[in-house]
Amino acid sequence: MTGIDEKLQPIFAEVVRRNAGEPEFHQAVHEVLESLGRVVAKHPHYLDLALIERICEPERQIIFRIPWVDDHGKVQINRGFRVQFNSALGPYKGGMRFHPSVNVGIIKFLGFEQTFKNALTGMPIGGGKGGSDFDPKGRSDGEIMRFCQSLMTELHRHLGDQTDVPAGDIGVGGREIGYMFGQYKRLNNRFEAGVFTGKALAYGGSRARTEATGYGNTYFVQAMLQKRGTDFDGKTVTVSGSGNVAIYTIEKVQSFGGKVIACSDSSGYVVDDAGIDLDLLKEVKNVRRERISEYARRRGSQVHFIPSDKGSIWDVPCQVAMPSATQNELSGKGARALVANGVIAVGEGANMPSTPEAVRIFQEAGVLFAPGKAANAGGVATSALEMQQNASRDSWSFEKTEERLATIMRNIHDTCHETAEEYGAPGDYVLGANIAGFVRVAEAMRMLGVI
Template identity: 60%
Template sequence: MTTAVKSPSKAKEYIDSVYHQLQDKYGYQPEFLQAVKEVFSTLVPVFEQHPEYIEHNILSRIVEPDRIITFRVTWQDDQNRVHVNRGYRVQFNNVVGPYKGGLRFHPTVNESIMKFLAFEQIFKNALTGLPIGGAKGGSDFDPKGKSDAEIMRFCQAFMTELYRHIGPDVDVPAGDIGVGAREIGYLWGQYKRIKAMHEAGILTGKQPGYGGSLVRKEATGYGLIYFVEEMLRDVNDSLEGKTVVVSGSGNVAIYAMEKAQQLGAKVVACSDSNGYVYDPDGIDLNAIKEIKEVKGERMNNYVKYRPKATYTEGCKGIWTIPCDIALPCATQNEIDGESARILIANGVKVVAEGANMPSTPEAIDEYLSNGVLFGPAKAANAGGVATSALEMAQNSSRIYWSFNEVDEKLRDIMKHIYQTSKECAEKYGSPGNLMVGANIAGFIKVANGMIAEGV
């Protein structure tokens, strides 16, 4: 007796077909294909219930950016030597609202990374419930080791090319890796010189008092912890007494550590691109802020403040430290399957992503198959862009909200994202799988908008 093999549904055939076409076209863009595959893998039940998405060929349309702008950035260093970098802006989808997404200045920046980040941004921004579309941009310029004057000249050259393509109701960039309030200030200053207009809403992440919003610096890290708080509350638990490991030491990591400590957790490790520190007595956040925010030094200096702490070269080993909660806040694909298995063997209960796509597909499979609560990036780290949208609202209204007002709005947005993701996962047959829920919730909102607008 032979067992009949179930043939794939029309929905799965359609999704696979679009992905294979994309793979043939962009096989040289691994990060972009990884991001697309992760979203596509969750959409079969959606297309089975909504055949109109196939009829309108939504997938083929949604994976192609509206436009990719690339440009040369020429600037001079302090010795008057001329340098050339490549600039990007990927305006992916503006169905929900103006393009919105950060600028990244880092030597690894290329078109694949820009497209993956912009693609993720579409659904992340839709999840916030705020009227913002998805975009991303940046350059392979490396701010490390550059003087303030060199960074200023680069930013001015970058904006001299970018200004043609952005506007408060068109595309509103923000910061990302390598782009903080200093860089945003230089970019905004150049925009005003060129346009002779004080359009405060053209960029977000500005300094408070100069058009910026309070809580923006803290927002991604705080929002990450608010999301974790909701995950734990649903299983009658809390952050109180939990041991936490955080990768990274930028704004996301620092303020995730700050909020986790405020809510009673013990953070024992964090890292930078050179290595990580382990402090069994709990990370001294004031020392981290002085090292990274004030002095701009490397993490190995932490042991000068805390002699009982240890510093280890290399970053991967941070995931061998036993913890209840792991928060990858550094970069894409930093937790692979091997690291995930070590975390699980050491008793991790929650993994929530502060960086964009920091877990490989194999790592995610390990979390889900072993009952680890998993907060995917597009939901868990959406607090930064949500607060950027709140900055846009303040700029448009010519008003200024207090720290507590913005923080409360941020907390409500993260609760909304969690509940929306949870409910969508249940509705489409994957209860408890927040990755499925977040992907579907964001996708449906954008897909319905695309159908409403026509081809």
């Protein structure tokens, strides 16, 4: 329990005992508790009211069976999850993840992180997360539709625009959200647009939602760099992943004058010294749904593809690194390589992509580090803007939505920066984000009584 204040160590020990076999959840709780020693020293009533213990315990955990029939007529069984973590600030809000690695521990870690991330946006939304161990790769549209309909047949009773509002995450894009929302609408016999976000524009979606997480991460890192008297212009950047978060991170970095020279998927990574050709990447990944090696093949001999068992994207020298794929993808080894190669800033586009060792290495080296709960909050912030548009039966322009997103991200950056200074750790965005998010949730819970 290194790094946790002695008053908080029993709380962490109890979290580990009650949530055995859930290392990602333990890691997420540990990372927040490390920051709270300064808070309880200044505000001991948080200990007296057991607010920290309550925040670490989800309000509700739903696990259910998902039977569905594949294209060969064979019955398949998957497991579904929805963890409704905290509703002190508003209805539960958080994405659905479809990936074979999904289990209750991963969903709980994501829901825990989401609670503080949503609080940092300043929007009236609580924290939740969900998903399934279903793997959409290689499945036909018909199979994905039948799976989504079966999932929603069970989950629909736990959702509502004032109760719990899911969105997308890994493995869940516009297609999957459409199938889930369609089944929800059918079962409830009403068009409740605000119950899902990330919807297509044709039935109530928000412009800029697809771009929001990547754009938001870039806005946050730009604000960090500006605090140091610099910006993205002329800097080399690596972005892990090649899904929506990575693609729109690349797009916004390029608009700020940065040169993204590497991106990846689970099969490996590409290095393009001339700068990633965004149109080609979008075609390969969004249209053709192919591996990143196809980008290298079509781009030509000047681009190198390195399989995942032959190296890491973090070996590529860069000035800014933006991990945007999945949890714990950036290890201590990768962090040491980045520091040795002169990285000056890291912005987490994914949820908890850097291991605790990696974060420590960056902070000890004086690297600007933006934690995911702050830096990637643009996605959920724009989801809240989508809910706002749905509630008012309105539709905003891309420019208006992006302007709101940019303002929200600058406010999150400033809140984290100012909170870190207030608690005696200037420049520590991890501590600033953890404390600011925690205080907002804890104060709401305190006012609502023992709930």
